[in-house]
Amino acid sequence: MKINIAIIGASGYTGLELVKLILNHPVFEIAYLATSEGNTEITALHPALKKVFEHSVEKVDFEKIASACQLAFLALPHKHSMEVAKELIARGVKVIDLSADYRLELETYEANYCEHTDKENLPNSAYGLIEYYREEIKKAKIVAGPGCYPTATLLGILPFIPYIQEGTPIFVDAKSGVSGAGKKLTHTNSFVTINENIFAYNPLKHRHAPEIAEKIKKIHGKEFQVNFVPHLIPATRGELVSVYAVLKEDIDPLEVLQNAYKNEPFIRIRKTPVDIKSASGTHFCDIFAAKNGNSLFVSSAIDNLLRGASSQALVAANIAMGLEESLGVPKIAYVP
Numbered sequence: 001m002k003i004n005i006a007i008i009g010a011s012g013y014t015g016l017e018l019v020k021l022i023l024n025h026p027v028f029e030i031a032y033l034a035t036s037e038g039n040t041e042i043t044a045l046h047p048a049l050k051k052v053f054e055h056s057v058e059k060v061d062f063e064k065i066a067s068a069c070q071l072a073f074l075a076l077p078h079k080h081s082m083e084v085a086k087e088l089i090a091r092g093v094k095v096i097d098l099s100a101d102y103r104l105e106l107e108t109y110e111a112n113y114c115e116h117t118d119k120e121n122l123p124n125s126a127y128g129l130i131e132y133y134r135e136e137i138k139k140a141k142i143v144a145g146p147g148c149y150p151t152a153t154l155l156g157i158l159p160f161i162p163y164i165q166e167g168t169p170i171f172v173d174a175k176s177g178v179s180g181a182g183k184k185l186t187h188t189n190s191f192v193t194i195n196e197n198i199f200a201y202n203p204l205k206h207r208h209a210p211e212i213a214e215k216i217k218k219i220h221g222k223e224f225q226v227n228f229v230p231h232l233i234p235a236t237r238g239e240l241v242s243v244y245a246v247l248k249e250d251i252d253p254l255e256v257l258q259n260a261y262k263n264e265p266f267i268r269i270r271k272t273p274v275d276i277k278s279a280s281g282t283h284f285c286d287i288f289a290a291k292n293g294n295s296l297f298v299s300s301a302i303d304n305l306l307r308g309a310s311s312q313a314l315v316a317a318n319i320a321m322g323l324e325e326s327l328g329v330p331k332i333a334y335v336p
Helices: 013-023 062-068 082-088 106-112 120-124 130-137 147-162 208-220 253-260 306-320
Strands: 002-010 028-035 056-060 070-075 095-096 126-127 140-143 170-176 226-232 238-244 267-269 285-291 295-302
Touching: 002 253, 013 028, 013 306, 028 062, 028 120, 056 226, 070 082, 070 306, 082 095, 082 120, 095 120, 095 306, 106 208, 106 285, 126 130, 130 140, 130 147, 140 306, 147 170, 147 208, 147 226, 147 253, 147 285, 147 295, 147 306, 208 226, 253 267, 253 285, 295 306
Parallel strands: 002 028, 002 070, 028 056, 070 095, 095 140, 126 140, 170 226, 267 285
Antiparallel strands: 170 238, 238 295, 285 295
């Protein structure tokens, strides 16, 4: 059995990761690749694929995609993604969206991004945080991949929400490799700026904070002020998130994590602090936690391009198409 898929937005980092993942997938087969410009070859966009995978890259044609594919991955910027998604959904194509366009409640989205132009399909979407939304993903027409920072943060902190003192803030200190800033060159991600350097950006104002707060409320029914501070570090990929909170009762943090994720194959509970190198290249999320009195520390590590984007999208696609969810998922880290 083969299932034909499309990747729209094949020129970026997450698009490349999707191509690499699908090439090793036993069921999914790439039938259509597209960018906003089209009229090129995948090896022209990604020379590393030469003699590995040859395929034309077209401009988006909704009828062609619908006739050739059962499912489409959208590796597109927000706003543009919902314009494409609604056309594909109308033609019966399932969509796995890596942008922010279907991640949030309408009010939260429009307060932090832009006007939503596909409100009708918001009820047809499911949040793609696999461990917490499996059943919703099975029924959804659109799966909205979480942001990389919310993925690492939520997987780390969600098991502890019942034990955190309500009315106290949650602080998130997050650090990501430069690939998280995307392929477009800016002053922020230029070599001269990032080399031998580390800095915060949009501290306490980043739009991933309301995403984290919204999902905590939806999953646990509790409201917390999330103080989120992201940083860029001089690494290509990988993400380390440290979360600080105040406990209302005595717990064993590692025991809480073990109980929460005992049946989850891609969550690894560590007894020592985590690092990004051990997770880079994989779909694993590594988590460590400790406490000092009523002060809680939780730290999680992921590959921002994989668990934070493309491999999480692949697992969502597996579930949405009724397949075994670990098919094609990368497990071996890029070490040393």
